[in-house]
Amino acid sequence: MSTTTPTPTTNASQRSSLTTLKGLLPFLSPYKKQFFLAGIALLIAAGATLAIPAAFKQMIDMGFGGTGGHSIRHVDLTFLALFGVATVLGISTAARFYMVSWLGERVTADIRSKVYAHVVTQSPQFFETTQTGEVLSRLTADTTLIQTVVGTSISMALRNALLFIGGLVMLFVTSIKLSAIIIVLLALVVLPIVLFGRRVRKLSRDSQDKIADASAIAGEILNAMPTVQAFTHEHIEAKRFSSSVENAFQTAMRRIRARSLLTMIAILLVFGAIVFVLWLGAHAVIEGTMSGGELGQFILYASMVAGALGALSEVMGDAQRAAGATERLLDLMAVESPIQNPTHPHALPHHAAINQPGATLSLSDISFHYPSRPNTNAISHLSLDIRAGETVAIVGSSGAGKTTLFQLLLRFYDPQQGTITLNGVNIRDLQLHALRQAVGVVPQETIIFSANAIENIRYGRDDASDEEVIAAAKMAAAHEFIEKLPEGYQSFLGERGVRLSGGQRQRIAIARALLKNPPLLLLDEATSALDAESERLVQGALEVAMQNRTTLIIAHRLATVKSADRIIVMDQGSIVESGTHNSLVELGGVYATLAALQFNVHQGTNEPAE
Known part of the structure; x- marks a missing residue:
């Protein structure tokens, strides 16, 4: 230490x-x-x-x-x-x-x-x-x-x-x-x-x-x-x-x-x-x-x-x-941050400019290692094209590089090799604020600030009205439990949200991301801390929220991503499989093995085992 x-x-x-x-x-x-x-x-x-x-x-x-x-x-x-x-x-x-x-x-x-x-x-x-x-x-x-x-x-x-x-x-x-x-x-x-x-x-x-x-x-x-x-x-x-x-x-x-x-x-x-x-x-x-x-x-x-x-x-x-x-x-x-704004930033084209909802995303031959681990690649020669409005799930074992991919998309780090483009513009050519304003994130570890419920959700967009905040909370299935707090939306949530359960903190984070209303939505185990009933409510809200935007979902629980347009399977920083849930199960590879463990299905079929 x-x-x-x-x-x-x-x-x-x-x-x-x-x-x-x-x-x-x-x-x-x-x-x-x-x-x-x-x-x-x-x-x-x-x-x-x-x-x-x-x-x-x-x-x-x-x-x-x-x-x-x-x-x-x-x-x-x-x-x-x-x-x-x-x-x-x-x-x-x-x-x-x-x-x-x-x-x-x-x-x-x-x-x-x-x-x-x-x-x-x-x-x-x-x-x-x-x-x-x-x-x-x-x-x-x-x-x-x-x-x-x-x-x-x-x-x-x-x-x-x-x-x-x-x-x-x-x-x-x-x-x-x-x-x-x-x-x-x-x-x-x-x-x-x-x-x-x-x-x-x-x-x-x-x-x-x-x-x-x-x-x-x-x-x-x-x-x-x-x-x-x-x-x-x-x-x-x-x-x-x-x-x-x-x-x-x-x-x-x-x-x-x-x-x-x-x-x-x-x-x-x-x-x-x-x-x-x-x-x-x-x-x-x-x-x-x-x-x-x-x-x-x-x-x-x-x-x-x-x-x-x-x-x-x-x-x-x-x-x-x-x-x-x-x-x-x-x-x-x-100390200078290695991640700097470009000298001559480009403007990020909006939905109307590309005539499609959401955002287009392209990763070309990306290789990256963390500065503290220079001899171990977290991402190796990864290429991926995502259409505007597409929902793509990313699955794989722990350490496969899924969360690292999200960090690169937010430009918390720059890859040592390759380029990432958003709506056709290299993200290195975008102002950091412009890039991150276009991306909404629900992280695996939810951060709740020492403030009341309404200000915690408003963190997603600081100029949002109270009505917009409450609407986002309803979409994230958070409105009901917030209303039951001693002072409702004015209730202080405690340092790091200690007065809330894990599922409640997660729904606050989802409401925050929905309030931001970005063209690109990143969900990192967004429903991992929810019970079955809350997960059902949030999953329905997320399906509505995913409309007219591009969504990337990291999930270990495959039940939450079965309906994705495409599922990407990662292993040791590389994409090893890609397809729909049914096609990947029929393929009988890494995803089929994961599905067999979670759904108890026979590899090569899509039928539950007897």
């Missing part, structure tokens, strides 16, 4: 955090106005913060240092100025917080929508190798980390960068000698922080990968709970998930330990350098080469610079984690 994830296009260790985060620029660029407003608020807030130490210097040197009314008046004005600066700081900080928080939420929502829209266009090949839990982890956990960076960390980084630069400038204005010393010391501090930060980034990506693995396991098991409980594997699966969670915890702890050590190193080195420089400043005041106000100003600016540097190291940790998350999302966005 391993999880295969999209392979990064570039080795993670070869890309810096900044380079990786540049991948977010397409999501940020539509909001230049909001960034501009946030930037103005940021500049005002940083300017107000940088003005405070200068005000304190004036207060110490000219207020507390003097005597008389002039000093008192100056103190009053200084405190009024300080309150004015605080007011500006409060308003600008609130504006900055609002704008960057809005940007964080907006950009995160855009990323989630874009990634999800990209994922749902992938072919089934993608989902053969990627678990849905892995994708969900990237849509939730990874985008939350990016939200932290966009909504908080970028703003904090810019704010502290401004305070760091502004503080440094004011330090030099206050004392060139002390500032030069502190700059040299801080330069020595930055090197170990940068080197250690690279290790934190690698651990951050590893931590996100482990969380995604745990999510993948949980998603897989929660979707298979009846099977898990039927085989009494609850404790086994709980232990497997616990082991995965513990693995993620251990990886996270390595990241936390590394980040804690990084923070400790940054604080010790930075404040050690500042304490040393302040010790020199204290001696300068004693010697009379520096005033008390200047030392106070220097202390405040030095604290500001140190605090900004410490905050930047914290932001760097967030950036390291977000870089790992961004890398994973960009890897997902870089």
Whole structure:
């Protein structure tokens, strides 16, 4: 049960955090106005913060240092100025917080929508190798980390960068000698922080990968709970998930330990350098080469610079984690589906254009193998022509290639050899939506969505009226049981239709396909989950629905296809027999053997055995 994830296009260790985060620029660029407003608020807030130490210097040197009314008046004005600066700081900080928080939420929502829209266009090949839990982890956990960076960390980084630069400038204005010393010391501090930060980034990506693995396991098991409980594997699966969670915890702890050590190193080195420089400043005041106000100003600016540097190291940790998350999302966005729309699509001729009901279908020398099984052909040199309005049944043992044929017709995969045409047009030349709009499917495994009955049926055609939905339900023999639900058509059917029986789910799926009203109808064991009475009702509805359309039916129960215009017998990906029920029984081949097992008839005759 391993999880295969999209392979990064570039080795993670070869890309810096900044380079990786540049991948977010397409999501940020539509909001230049909001960034501009946030930037103005940021500049005002940083300017107000940088003005405070200068005000304190004036207060110490000219207020507390003097005597008389002039000093008192100056103190009053200084405190009024300080309150004015605080007011500006409060308003600008609130504006900055609002704008960057809005940007964080907006950009995160855009990323989630874009990634999800990209994922749902992938072919089934993608989902053969990627678990849905892995994708969900990237849509939730990874985008939350990016939200932290966009909504908080970028703003904090810019704010502290401004305070760091502004503080440094004011330090030099206050004392060139002390500032030069502190700059040299801080330069020595930055090197170990940068080197250690690279290790934190690698651990951050590893931590996100482990969380995604745990999510993948949980998603897989929660979707298979009846099977898990039927085989009494609850404790086994709980232990497997616990082991995965513990693995993620251990990886996270390595990241936390590394980040804690990084923070400790940054604080010790930075404040050690500042304490040393302040010790020199204290001696300068004693010697009379520096005033008390200047030392106070220097202390405040030095604290500001140190605090900004410490905050930047914290932001760097967030950036390291977000870089790992961004890398994973960009890897997902870089995955291209092998099934693409044509550059110059052709229009699909309608019924009137071909002067016949239904759709014509032609398969010419088709050979296909699944990407995950390149050495085994699921379809081998298959050729088949189906007339408009014809009902063709496809039978054969499991693994004969019947369902694969349906997947090729829907262009979930492209054959490695041969062509498929619909109404005379190669399906590779059709828009995927145009092709699939022309095909209605009732799959063997019915999918019911977490919605009410009417919306589940309306999934077949989203612009259908309630009356059309109810008419389709009646044709599929679903109206009666839906009416008996607690709220009728407004009844919630539960996740994956857990409130319905297998037969009821199948009839919902049939109603959905009938509502779509396509020229080509694919029925994959459409009545397999029905009881005898429901099967009789649905079979009658399907016979009506098959009129004026081309229908392909996959069936193991031959009783459901005896009246087909033609029966195709498949074996190991090839057509081995073709004809009507009576002619194939008389032929005495594969179909006759299947009929003998199911109908208890003598091969070579069409009479029941005595």
